Amino acid sequence: MRERLTERLEEIKERGNYRTIKYVKPLSATRLIYESREYLNLCSNSYLSLHFHPxxxxxxxxxxxxxxxxxxxxxxxxxxxxxxxxxxxxxxxxxxxxxxxxxxxxxxxxxxxxxxxxxxxxxxxxxxxxxxxxxxxxxxxxxxxxxxxxxxxxxxxxxxxxxxxxxxxxxxxxxxxxxxxxxxxxxxxxxxxxxxxxxxxxxxxxxxxxxxxxxxxxxxxxxxxxxxxxxxxxxxxxxxxxxxxxxxxxxxxxxxxxxxxxxxxxxxxxxxxxxxxxxxxxxxxxDLSFKDKLWANIKRMREGLKGAGLDLKESYGPIIPIVVGEDSKAVKMQELLMEKGLFLQAIRPPTVPEGTSRLRLTVVSGFTEEEIDYAVHSIIDIGKRLGII
Ligand SMILES: Cc1ncc(COP(=O)(O)O)c(C=O)c1O
The missing domain is CATH 3.40.640.10 (Type I PLP-dependent aspartate aminotransferase-like (Major domain))
Incomplete structure (x- = not known):
């Protein structure tokens, strides 16, 4: 059995689709530490940032x-x-x-x-x-x-x-x-x-x-x-x-x-x-203020990304797919964004259909305007470098 599994793992690696676990330590609803470095978390599903609410x-x-x-x-x-x-x-x-x-x-x-x-x-x-x-x-x-x-x-x-x-x-x-x-x-x-x-x-x-x-x-x-x-x-x-x-x-x-x-x-x-x-x-x-702040953040993030020509597909709301295509390109984009202190993951098959690997960005209510602008600026910069924009 081990031989078969090893072969399959090799195939997964060749496709650029190999997964490892990233162990993180949250600092707040929006920030975390990974391998001794602080990141803005751009892939949390805690859309209202409530998981640290006192x-x-x-x-x-x-x-x-x-x-x-x-x-x-x-x-x-x-x-x-x-x-x-x-x-x-x-x-x-x-x-x-x-x-x-x-x-x-x-x-x-x-x-x-x-x-x-x-x-x-x-x-x-x-x-x-x-x-x-x-x-x-x-x-x-x-x-x-x-x-x-x-x-x-x-x-x-x-x-x-x-x-x-x-x-x-x-x-x-x-x-x-x-x-x-x-x-x-x-x-x-x-x-x-x-x-x-x-x-x-x-x-x-x-x-x-x-x-x-x-x-x-x-x-x-x-x-x-x-x-x-x-x-x-x-x-x-x-x-x-x-x-x-x-x-x-x-x-x-x-x-x-x-x-x-x-x-x-x-x-x-x-x-x-x-x-x-x-x-x-x-x-x-x-208290609707969490939801209202979330939607203000969604608007700012989406306008910033769309303004630069990024295709956000039919998405609406806090989940923003940035579809890149090839698995390896999505991984490269993820690595470059992580270098800039932005934590998000490349999503690849079988989670999404073949040829539609992407970054799945999520907006949460706890982001500040400065954090959103920094994320937008970084994504555009790297998107241009990789020829996505
Ligand atoms: C659409 C959808 N349904 C169901 C689930 C599973 O929910 P849970 O994480 O509580 O197991 C998820 C996941 O994370 C999801 O995105």
Whole structure:
């Protein structure tokens, strides 16, 4: 076996696609130390920079004192501490759904939803750029998979029109795509639902806290809060903590409690993470200044990059893909930016399709204007040197 793995690793290296881990020490919500040097973190998903918020840290510490550092049981046994119930109710109310159920993380939530709710007679229609957790969950499902072109309603409709089945049909999409930063046409998908019968499953991992007037997510931006059959979101991005939630009606939630293996057979998340998610949720519900500052920063970063002629594709919001193409060029760009004190990672296949290697830049509310201007200036400078601009 080792020989085979070594051969494969060599192939990965030859393609310029070899990954190593960078061990870092955060200094604040936006800065970190890597190999004794300080960097501005340009790839955090903590869009509202809440993971160092003093009040949230205090709530997490209080929970550790009250509940201990772990719950040491699955949710179905003795791990469902009372904070779960409060957080499930509050997050469901915030996003306009009847019930909520917390999973240990978004990857497990997606696997739980799709492998549990779909059957062998069913068909799943899936956007071609859906997240790895959704793709893997479909491999565990016995339903037939039909891939439609990225955000392409015409292609989805064409496929819905011909793919009948004995069971149920599901359309699965991210709300904002994690690697491209573009938005799924949720309104168009709901229009199609009037004509073709199906259930909607939407992954709003990167939308929560960012989109809509209240910041409750991409559905709110479309005026469609609570309108999907199943909604998934995470606490590990804008809410600065860890864990994920599924929102739906009572029947779906009760079924997941009874049948979703990734809910039933894994240790539940510690109370400190629940307490920090709850504190973060209450802060963003009452104080829109984090979201407003984020959008001001997004505008400044995007205008700076676009002004210099960088193609930001169809992205909208805090995720900005800078598509370079070849794996090795993306790695070179990353290295040159790191020399300038900017920490971000080249994203390569299999995370993104072959030939679309990129830098995935994220904007957060904690950046100062000077930090944004410095990042823009550095990216343009290196982009020109590498012939991307
Ligand atoms: C779109 C999307 N869905 C699901 C997940 C998984 O969530 P988690 O990190 O909580 O496992 C991610 C990831 O990071 C994601 O980007």
């Amino acid at each position: 009040q949230i840290i205090e709530e997490a510490l209080k929970a550790i004192n009250e509940y201990g550092v772990g719950v040491c049981s699955s949710r179905s046994v003795s791990g469902s501490v009372d904070l779960y119930k409060i957080l499930e109710e509050e997050v469901a109310g915030y996003k306009g759904y009847e019930r909520g159920l917390i999973f240990s993380n978004g990857y497990l939530a997606n696997i739980g939803i799709i492998s549990t709710l779909t059957d062998e007679d069913d068909v799943i229609f899936t956007d071609e750029l859906n997240h790895s957790s959704l793709i893997h969950s479909m491999r565990l499902s016995r339903a037939k998979k039909v891939i439609y072109r990225h955000r392409d309603l015409r292609d989805l409709e064409k496929k819905l029109a011909v793919e009948a089945c004995k069971g149920k049909r599901f359309v699965v999409t991210e709300s904002i795509f994690s690697m491209d930063g573009d938005i799924a046409p949720l309104d168009g998908i709901l229009e199609l639902k009037k004509k073709y019968e199906f259930y909607t499953i939407v992954d709003d991992a990167h939308g929560t806290g960012v989109f809509g007037d209240k910041g409750s997510g991409v559905e709110e931006m479309f005026g469609l809060s609570g309108m999907m059959d199943v909604h998934m979101g995470t606490f590990g991005k804008s809410l600065g903590s860890y864990g994920a939630f599924v929102l739906a009606d009572g029947v779906i939630i009760d079924f997941l409690i009874n049948r979703a293996k990734t809910f039933m057979y894994t240790t539940s998340i510690p109370a400190s993470s629940l307490a920090s998610s709850l504190a973060a949720l209450r802060i963003i519900k009452n």
